[in-house]
Amino acid sequence: MGASDLFAALAINPAVILSIGAALIALVPNAQAQLRRPLMLAVVAISAFQLTRLGLGTWGDLVIFGEPVTMLRIDPLARMFAVVFHIAAALLIIYGWHVRDRAQDFATLAYPAAALGGVTSGDLVTLFVWWEVAAITSVFLIWAPGTRSTFLSGMRYLMIQVFSGTLLLAGVVLTYRETGSLAFNEIGLTDETGAIKASGLAMFVAFGVKAAFPLLHNWVQDAYPKSTLTGTIVLSIFTTKLAVASLARGFAAEPALIYIGAVMTIFPIFFALIENDLRKVLCYSINNQVGFMVCAIGFGTINGAAGYAFGNIIFEGLLMMALGAAVFRTGTSMATELGGLYRTMPLTMGLCIVGALSISAFPGTLGFVAKGLIIDAAAESHNLWIWLVLLFASAGVLEHAGIKIPFFTFFAHDSGKRPQEAPTHMLIAMGLAAFLCIFFGVQPQYLYALMPEPEALADYHSYTPYHVIEQLQLLVWATIAFGVLKVMKWYPAEIPSTNLDTDWFYRIPGRGLLFWAVDATKAVWSIAWEGMRVRFNDAMARIYAVHGPEGQLARAWPIGFMALSVAATLALALVFALAV
16 A cells, blocks of 8 residues: 555545544634634535545555555445534534634534544444544543533543543454454354354444443533533534444344343433433433434344434434523523523524424424334334333433423523523524424435435335324323423422432542552552562672672682683583584
């Protein structure tokens, strides 16, 4: 492979175009900071044009250190994620038009670029490189506020992401040893005999960490809400969806994912219901929503997983943007300090409701036409309990995201705040996202045409009477349940509090255990060093006794003895030479 081949492979890659654009944007001085966002939008447009121009296929087939790699692969699965990543990047740039921070502007392009590079990787080495770039670039968004709290949170986030990358690298090495190939295709968790493969397990956990599997999920709630308003929205989109795309490619139809995904859809609901910080509520919603995607991958419904990921990026991004606009105007995301904002922010309220309806899978919205594929796959699997769990989780989505976010932000009690409507650029971004939620909801054929396996949807119809009635029943009863709980005062009260999650175990006792381990290591080392020091001194004393000025080897020897020693040495050498 020559340098020209590598340069040509990089030059045509849309992810590299975004990365170069991010680096150039970072060079724009603060005196001309207002130029960054228009330039960022232009870079996204160039990258999207290049994605469209290339179409489907592979590029960058090179040989590095004797091993073939494919640096760019755009197949239907990669294309679907690549398209929505470009849409999201453009909307986020418009939404954050007011931002004048160099680090945030850089990360807002470089981070989506890394995620784009990951989903379009054709080999495991390229995936690993983009995987790590995504971790490094995203942490700048967490550090952006510049406080000690965000610094510590960013370090914890980086530690977890690097741990995921380490597992991925181990999986790459083990996979190459087992197969002799670096191609990123089906990996599988088990071999032909049903035994778990070390390579598959390492990569499964690596993807699971980034997808926020249960007990590995806390970095989302710990890190995302501590970023800036725009940073939180950027972070909420790309990392977990990169993991979903990787799981879909490497572990399709893996049964374990059905149960992991089902758990992911359930447990965040209860945390979200009692959480006072609405930004954290939406972070728990990320866990819940990714659970639906993971479950779909387990069923082998890649259309459902990719379609729902596409939709979630848009409608959950819309909810994040609407809440962010309210926080931008009021300075708080606490449910106890919000409410009554519909009086002065009616446009933001209306757009938020569109996002709430879509995430709740209301007929006529993007969420309905995407989630139906997953619910149908669960029903067709004849797994009654998983189907019931997904229905319950769908009702829970309505409770904590579809109702709680707009209700406590814009209605509920009157907080007395009368902020201005959201800035124009935020309304434009939210309006475009809301348009997409409705457009794809009423014209699902355009969404289905993008899916990885469109032929499987040839006879599928979203708006059958059964689908519509089933979903309306679910939404109506869930809404009634919310009303009854509020009237009976059984709904968890919104109170200023800090809710403990499983991260408590590594942040409190885990930290204590770490400090104890450090102190114990120091004590053991001190004891070991003292023992080695004593033995070293004894050895040096013995050497000194023999070789020192008063030692036996230092005294004078008679000439005859020395002559005899030399003769004996020469005789020994002669005998050895003759023997050989």
